[in-house]
Amino acid sequence: MTTRDPRTAGLARLAGLLADETRAACLLALLDGRAWTAGELARHAGVAASTLSEHLGRLVAGGLLAEERQGRHRYVRLADARAAQLVEDLAAQVAPEAGGRPRGLREVSAGSAAARGRTCYDHLAGRLGVAVTDGLTARGLLRQDTGFALTDAGLAWFAATGIGLGRRGRRPLARACLDWTERRPHLAGAAGAALCRHALDAGWCVRIGSGRAVKVTAAGERALGTLLGVEGAALR
Structure with a gap:
């Protein structure tokens, strides 16, 4: 009987979080090190605020983002330096394939x-x-x-x-x-x-x-x- 590596489920969950262009766009934007409002990220990603809210909830629950509230505003930022390192390292790997001419x-x-x-x-x-x-x-x-x-x-x-x-x-x-x-x-x-x-x-x-x-x-x-x-x- 093969014993499953205990990291398997965690790795699969992480891959699932990253396997969406809207969530990827948010993570890349947040590499500027600042906190963004949900509205700012929705405009950046080109999706409705209600759609983005669901994506942000998944990223926060998955430990990639941290959430802060000030009054009625909801801010999110990358959870920590390790989350930022993960996003930047992955982005560096796919950069040569980003291709396409500037618009x-x-x-x-x-x-x-x-x-x-x-x-x-x-x-x-x-x-x-x-x-x-x-x-x-x-x-x-x-x-x-x-x-x-x-x-x-x-x-x-x-x-x-x-x-x-x-x-x-x-x-x-x-x-x-x-x-x-x-x-x-x-x-x-x-x-x-x-x-x-x-x-x-x-x-x-x-x-x-x-x-x-x-x-x-x-x-x-x-x-x-x-x-x-x-x-x-x-x-x-």
């Missing part, structure tokens, strides 16, 4: 902006994220040869730069996240989140519109050039 100038512009720089849940991605990761590695602050790990010099650099790592829970300090546009890893984990948060708070980057795209400011170019040797051309 217009707006879509081309949005795609170009996201490729230059964006947030991947709570860390930097795109050419910006890879350039920052390369800068940390070139200066001996991050090791990639045996998996991602901050060196002692890297820990000192974060402290000297005033970037608190906030090491809580079981989240890894540094983790490689495959960038779906660059096809190379960028820095994730607690260190990646702290660096992204600092970049936004210090005005090194600003968000573009309501999506995940970010743009490096003139102050950010100077700071990243001085601190990590990142050339401005790599950020534009």
Whole structure:
């Protein structure tokens, strides 16, 4: 008699949650790291609010989303960094098959902006994220040869730069996240989140519109050039 792996049922349930385009659209939108209202997600996914409510209920019950209520508004966000990692890793695997030509100038512009720089849940991605990761590695602050790990010099650099790592829970300090546009890893984990948060708070980057795209400011170019040797051309 064959004994069934106890993870079988859980894996099947997870696959079922992801096997719907409306739910997939919501999960990808929430990779910007922010909480969205149900109405915003319904408009984004192009479905009725009543239809989306059922989908959100399944995602919350399945542990992929967390729900918050403020007054009459219902907000949802990705449950945690592990849920975000799962969505981003799966999206990176299917990106080459996404195919299709952009439908217009707006879509081309949005795609170009996201490729230059964006947030991947709570860390930097795109050419910006890879350039920052390369800068940390070139200066001996991050090791990639045996998996991602901050060196002692890297820990000192974060402290000297005033970037608190906030090491809580079981989240890894540094983790490689495959960038779906660059096809190379960028820095994730607690260190990646702290660096992204600092970049936004210090005005090194600003968000573009309501999506995940970010743009490096003139102050950010100077700071990243001085601190990590990142050339401005790599950020534009």
